[in-house]
Amino acid sequence: xKVKAYDISLxxxxxxxxxxxxxxxxxxxxxKYLDKEKAVQRAMEMARGGADIIDIGGESxxxxxxxxxxxxxxxxxxxxxxxxxxxxxVPISVDTRKSEVAKEAxxxxxxxxxxxxxxxxxxxxxxxxxDFDAGCILMHMKGDPENxxxxxxxxxxxxxxxxxxxxxxxxxxxxGIDPGKIIIDPGIGFGKTLEHNLLILKNLERFKELDKPIxxxxxxxxFIGKLTxxxxxxRIFGTAASIAAAILNGADIVRVHDVPQMREVSTIxxxxxxxx
Numbered sequence: 001x002k003v004k005a006y007d008i009s010l011x012x013x014x015x016x017x018x019x020x021x022x023x024x025x026x027x028x029x030x031x032k033y034l035d036k037e038k039a040v041q042r043a044m045e046m047a048r049g050g051a052d053i054i055d056i057g058g059e060s061x062x063x064x065x066x067x068x069x070x071x072x073x074x075x076x077x078x079x080x081x082x083x084x085x086x087x088x089x090v091p092i093s094v095d096t097r098k099s100e101v102a103k104e105a106x107x108x109x110x111x112x113x114x115x116x117x118x119x120x121x122x123x124x125x126x127x128x129x130x131d132f133d134a135g136c137i138l139m140h141m142k143g144d145p146e147n148x149x150x151x152x153x154x155x156x157x158x159x160x161x162x163x164x165x166x167x168x169x170x171x172x173x174x175x176g177i178d179p180g181k182i183i184i185d186p187g188i189g190f191g192k193t194l195e196h197n198l199l200i201l202k203n204l205e206r207f208k209e210l211d212k213p214i215x216x217x218x219x220x221x222x223f224i225g226k227l228t229x230x231x232x233x234x235r236i237f238g239t240a241a242s243i244a245a246a247i248l249n250g251a252d253i254v255r256v257h258d259v260p261q262m263r264e265v266s267t268i269x270x271x272x273x274x275x276x
Contacts, residue, residue, distance in 0.1 A: 001213065003135040003181055004111040006091040008052060010213050010252050014266040017053040017093065017255040018046035019219065022076045023060045039080045040087070047088040050263035053112065054088065055255060056080055056105075057095035061116050061190070063222075065145040070100040078104050085109035093137070099124035106132040112183075116141050116190065118168035119175075126175035135181040137215055138168045142191025152191040158203050161186050165210055183253065185215040189223060197223040201242065204250040217255035218242035219262075236261060244269040 001008045008015060021032075022039050033039040043054045058076035059068050073096060081092055085108065093112035094105040099122045102113045111134060118138035119126045129136045140161045142152050154160050165184045173179050186200050186207060197218075207214050218224065224238035225231065236258055243254050243262050247269035256262040 001135070001180060003091060004133075006111060008091070013270045014247050014251060015052040015253040016050055016259055016263055016266060017055050017215065017253055018043070018049075018051035018259045019217075019255060019257045020046070020054055020056045020080075021060070022056060022058050022080060034076070036079050036083065040083045043080070043084050044088055046259045047090050049260035051090060051259045053091050053093050053253075054084070055093040055095050055112075055114055056110075057114075058101070059096065061095075061145045063145060063149040063189075067145075070098045073098060073101045074104050077101065078108055081105055081108045081110055091135075093135075097121040097125070099128045103128045103132075106134050111135055112137060114185075115139065116187070117144075118165065119171050120168070126172055126177060129172075130176035130178075133178060133181075135183065136172060136177055137183045137185055138165060138172065139185035139190065140164050140187040142187075145190075149191065152193060152196065154196065157192070157196045157199050158206050161200070162207060162210065165207070169210060169212065182212050183215050184210055184212045185217065185255075188216060188218050189221045192223075194223045194226050197221075201245050201249060204246060208250055213252040214250055215253040215255060216243075216246040216251040218246060219254075219256040219258070240265045248273055 001010050020043050033042050056077055058073040091111035093114050094110045095114040096102055097115050097117045113129050113134060114137040116139045172182055188197050219239050220232045220235045224235045228238045243265050246254060247266055
């Protein structure tokens with residue numbers, strides 16, 4: 001996948017996206033990187049540790065999170081994007097559902113927009129991404145962060161997520177987004193129960209029918225805590241197991257907090273998957 005000046009070798013090995021939350025309230029690292037210098041150092045550390053993409057978010061999307069204004073999100077994210085351009089040799093993604101934020105980030109040098117609403121929340125988002133010839137990540141979410149975990153129900157979880165993502169792919173392509181720069185994410189933990197999350201991981205291969213690279217984000221999420229009894233900052237082994245399962249079942253990109261450790265996991269899982 002060629003995006004801006006970056007050539008991302010999808011298919012040769014699993015790509016690692018490093019998570020950088022510039023928020024006071026994200027579920028696992030809220031408040032740690034609100035300071036610009038700490039955020040920049042963290043991004044550089046993840047790039048050195050093996051991240052292929054750095055994903056910067058200025059608005060929490062944890063269950064129950066309340067939306068903030070575009071102005072506040074821009075104030076958090078853009079100085080970090082500006083500071084990182086030229087300092088790291090991997091592309092920057094910005095995790096936002098607001099076209100104003102996306103436009104500002106892409107104009108400052110970001111290469112991807114990671115939209116948890118798959119272009120549904122902001123009618124101008126697709127055009128902004130197309131105008132900058134950027135990459136985009138389309139994620140499935142049932143509801144929004146404020147209510148997504150209020151008893152989510154599916155008659156066919158894989159089929160319904162696939163249909164939703166297919167509609168967003170069509171919206172993206174009809175809006176002029178390069179079909180070769182679209183990534184899909186089934187949205188582990190976004191309007192899903194424990195059982196839904198496990199079914200998604202088990203059946204990832206079915207999303208290959210959409211003919212787009214698949215990204216999976218399980219890192220430190222609550223379903224791991226439900227299975228292991230561990231708090232968010234103690235879920236590294238559970239995360240590692242889920243990342244290995246995702247890779248073996250078809251993930252092309254994994255979105256993680258613990259980059260060096262998950263790089264090791266992906267190296268082993270990739271070797272097993274490609275053996276013979």
